[in-house]
Amino acid sequence: MTLTRRSTLGLVAGAVFAPAIARAQSFPSKPITLVVPYPAGGPTDAIARFVAQEMSTTIGQSVVVDNRAGASGAVGTRAVAKADPDGHTFIFGNNQTHGNNMFLLKEPGYDAVKDFAPVAGVGAFEHAFVVRNDLPAKNIAELIALAKAEPDKLNYGSTGVGSGSHLAMELFMQRTGIRMTHVPFRGAAPLVQEIIGGRIDIANSTLPSVLEQINAGTLRALALASPERNPRAKDIPTLREQGVSNADADSWAAFFAPAATPAPVLEKLSQSVMAAIAKPEITEKILKLGFTLKVRDPAAFKPYHLQEIATWEKIIKEAGVKPE
Structure with a gap:
């Protein structure tokens, strides 16, 4: 290759990468919006706000949480997918x-x-089986017996069609041969209130969304759908301890940005998020919710994400859940 040819290619490459480099150097140039695709008040919202507050003190701009609920989280997620991919809009998804x-x-x-x-x-x-206080079932075996005695009479709540709480219960019903009626809600907060009010019988809800109520005695926990007991809820036995296997279900959570976000901007955003979570006071706040931390950078999370999609696609098909 001639010297002139090499010089020309170098100039072209420089012209291509210069805008991305410039964007990274100037990022952030305005307040950052962190979309939470669920109503305010739930554990997802709480974790996002912990991270946003800490990021605001380190990244050079304020990070503002924007709750955009609806359509099982699709409303807010769709908005971020179509947002300007400059790093100033990202989402706490799951x-x-x-x-x-x-x-x-x-x-x-x-x-x-x-x-x-x-x-x-x-x-x-992690998911916990919680019931209204006056439900005549003190453990998982009694719940299964109650459901089998009158199929579809018991109702169970979830945070929306396709949510972790919905599919975790579908998996449990598939493994135990019981049938209950599904009642979806728009987020964890209204679901929890309906269980406390006695209008919903049971939910396989995320532990952070019900831990406070469990500790307060306003609802009862029967089991944890996880391989091991949670340190923040040591008295709740697992499904496995009660004879139900292959029904564990954890709902992962992660931060995402629009796909076309320049790599240098994405890296800066990623480092800021992970640094915020690593702060001892933020870590402690998140753990107090009952959330299990396992922080992954983008390279480590991507294959995990793809594997999770494949796994739950299979479970959805086996459970016969139809698109709505």
Whole structure:
């Protein structure tokens, strides 16, 4: 290759990468919006706000949480997929918004893989079986017997069609041969209130969304759908301890940005998020919710994300859950 040819290629390459480098150097140039695709008040919202507050003190701009609920998290997720990919808009998603919606919504309006770039995997919400206080079932065996005696009479709540709480219960019913009636809600807060009020019988809800109420005695926990007991809820036995296997279900959570976000900007955003979570006071706040931390950078989270999508797609098909 001639010297002139090499020089020309170098100039072209410089022209291509210069805008991305410039963007990274100037990022952030305005306040950052962190979308939470659920109502305010739930554990997802709480974790996002912990991270946003800490990021605001270190990244050079304020990070503002924007709750955009609706359509099982698809409304807010769709908005971020179509946002300007400059790093100033990102989302705190989960296995519902960035996985199951692809198979449970006829028109989610986005592709969970093609339209997003992972910023950081955070960990998982373990699921706890909680019931209204006056439900005549003190353990999982009694719950199964009650449900089998009158199929479809018991109702169970979830945070939306395709949510972790919905599919975790579908998996449990599939493994135990029982049938209950599904009642979806728009987020964890209204679901919890309906159980406390006695209008919903049971939920396989994320532990952070019900831990405070369990400790307060306003609802009862029967089991944890996880391989091991949670240090923050040591008195709750697992499903496995009560004779139910292959029904564990954790709902992962992660931060995502629009797919076309420049790599240097994505890296800066990722580092800021992970640094915020690593602060001891932020870590402690998140753990107090009952959330299990397992932080992954984008390279480590991507293959995990793809594997989770494949796993739950199979479970959805086996459970016969139809898109809505």
